[in-house]
Amino acid sequence: MNLPLAARYANIVLATIALFVALSLGRSVFAPFALAIVVGIVLSPVASLINRLGLPRALGAFLGLGLILTILGGMIILLEPLVSLALEQAPRLWQELSDIITSLQRGLADLDSVSDEIARAFQPDEPAADGEEEAPTFMLPRLSDALFLAPAVASQILIFIGALFFFLLSRTDIYEWAGRISNLPDLRAARLPAGFTGPLHLRLMRAEKQVSRYFLTITVINTIFGAIVAGAFMLAGIPSALMWGVIAFLLNFIPYLGPLILAGTLLLSGLVMYEGALRFMPVALYMGLNFLEGQFITPAMVGQHLQVNALAVFLSLVFWLWLWGPLGGFVAIPLLVWFVALSKADPVPENQPAPAEIA
Template sequence: MLKTTLSGRGVRVMLMILTVISITAALQHAQQVLAPMSFALVLGIVVSPLADKLARFGVPRLAVALSLLLACTLFVATAILLIEPVVNALIEELPRIKSVISSLVDQASSLLRGIETISEEIENTVGADSVEPQAAIPSVGNALWLAPSFLSQVFIFVGTLFFFTLTRDDLYRLTGAMYGRLKHADKAVARYFAAITVVNAGLGVMTAAVLMAAGVEYAVLWGLAASLLNYVLYLGPLLIMIGLAIAGALQFHGLYAVLPPILFLFINLTEANIVTPLMVGNRMAMNPLLVFLAIIFGLWLWGPIGAIVALPLLLWLGVMLDPRHSLPEKQVDDPLEKIL
């Protein structure tokens, strides 16, 4: 009897492991479809309270869906256009960055004895001719080949966002008893990201002002990048710190070169430990380990889009599974309730 029970449990555990592996493989294989679809659903959830308010004011559903689709599309396009100057500035500074990195590598290599001998032996063993040059800029043919894939993802994003906003209430009603919890989860996620957006805007302004006062080049662009990347917790601020460390090494000398990343670290720690808890509150707090693992998993699964949608999906699931959020909406204390 005991052996039968253990074997049954073992089978269930193995089936669960195989199910998780199969689902993960399916999600990664269907990235071209599921990534833009998930991004559209997340945006639809974030703007859902606004859609409900417009519907209560008597605005037709079709007009609500079209207006929110236009607003979200303009928001995404504006974010991409705002990132473009940062990318262009990075491209312009690539020669200087390569020079600084090369000098740092040379200094580190000089501390290791015999490094040149080892590298020569490896080169003689492998052969210099076996190393192929890396392709720099994609050709026109490659760009034309990738264009249909990009357009199809845009089409999936636009269609999913429009029809989800148009039929969200009807879809939720099909769940029966889950209708109220789904609506509350949408409101909780929307309120959270409304607060985070305000915090990130303040973080960007403060970062730009402090870096400008310190004499850092492209201070406004650094503030913009900090504001946008702060949506991706942990990884976003880490990328900004690495970038500012490189920028400090390019522009300054001595100990003053580490000033830009230290200034941003102080600003980010103040935002993460004081400002964000005051704006969001303990009710929406999440386990840092779960947040970090979710972002890493999303980044590995779907790239940048996966890292962006990981946090709202985790938050949405947390609200759905938390029994505290089964209270009626009027009993839930939220500082942003009057806004949304």
């Protein structure tokens, strides 16, 4: 009795490991596909509205895809002059940052020299080391690297566009099929009415609404937060305030890690742009605004029914970042909300009899 049970658990563990390995090896396909599914779930109200109006599903899929492409195109147009300005100033900023790193390296080298002198005082017979280690060099990515990655990026974009369109086109059929498959024995026994597709179908529909509502709320919060960051930086006289606001808006979709990355970037920028205590002004201003947003704005707008355990958010973020990198960071929280909503949704609505009640 114990041996088959142990073998069953071993098969589950091996299958889980094989699944993770497959997802990691096929990240160039699975990551954009998962992102398309998440975006499709977020855009589900648009497709549902088109269906309620009696219009073809293909029109809803085209409108949803067009909306996403328009948003992405608008963001590219908005960021293009800011990126061009950053590229123009990159050599000067890089040189100043290199000088700071060199100064730190010299300070560490002096500290090492003092340590060596102390060591020689206690060990006079040991010969001194000749020469100095060559300082590490820092190189920006080259144009050839970008050209090498271009085909891979283009293929992922095509996978994202195709998966998003066909998911919006057939998502209701997918949900109904999943509901029928999950209740296949009951359907064969004729214990369910003809129009009932099973609890899983209803859970998928309700989970979709939860994810869409959550993402819409978070998008509004991040938009307000980005605008506040841009306005505060503009009032403080920080250069490229609009760019920092857009970056704050985008990185705020990745909890914990996104704000940490932006804080580190602002710290380096402050060290390059300012002198004295003003060097810490950009990062301090941003961290203060981020604290207010995380403690007051988000809890007030999200509400208790959409909140997710903080540890679960952190573990999901770490897992998907480890598995798929930056794309995993963007899909981590929506997928977590989807799984949580799927597990909490009522399997049968009030006007639908449960399978056990049907003779």
